[in-house]
Amino acid sequence: xxxxxxxxxxxxxxxxxxxxxxxxxxxxxxxxxxxxxxxxxxxxxxxxxxxxxxxxxxxxxxxxxxxxxxxxxxxxxxxxxxxxxxxxxxxxxxxxxxxxxxxxxxxxxxxxxxxxxxxxx
Numbered sequence: 001x002x003x004x005x006x007x008x009x010x011x012x013x014x015x016x017x018x019x020x021x022x023x024x025x026x027x028x029x030x031x032x033x034x035x036x037x038x039x040x041x042x043x044x045x046x047x048x049x050x051x052x053x054x055x056x057x058x059x060x061x062x063x064x065x066x067x068x069x070x071x072x073x074x075x076x077x078x079x080x081x082x083x084x085x086x087x088x089x090x091x092x093x094x095x096x097x098x099x100x101x102x103x104x105x106x107x108x109x110x111x112x113x114x115x116x117x118x119x120x121x
């Protein structure tokens with residue numbers, strides 16, 4: 001979310017100052033062809049991790065991250081995120097994430113809008 005907010009703020013600032021920047025660039029002899037574009041992947045690509053949550057007991061972290069380019073839900077012990085494992089195996093679009101942790105059992109429940117199925121891990 002922070003990445004999205006920063007990108008939106010940068011784009012807003014750039015659009016607001018475009019006429020002034022164009023005038024400065026023209027005076028300096030810089031053309032649009034001289035300016036390198038930001039790659040689409042940086043602006044519109046999948047984030048490395050998103051929708052991070054901590055379990056109610058504080059023992060586990062969960063987040064959405066790609067597996068073979070498709071967003072899936074991952075879970076790891078809070079004290080050792082390197083032991084993360086994917087608990088979903090979506091191969092198509094990935095989950096439209098709606099998930100929650102169950103306090104007594106430390107299970108993650110999630111729903112996928114693409115398959116209309118719920119999973120409990």
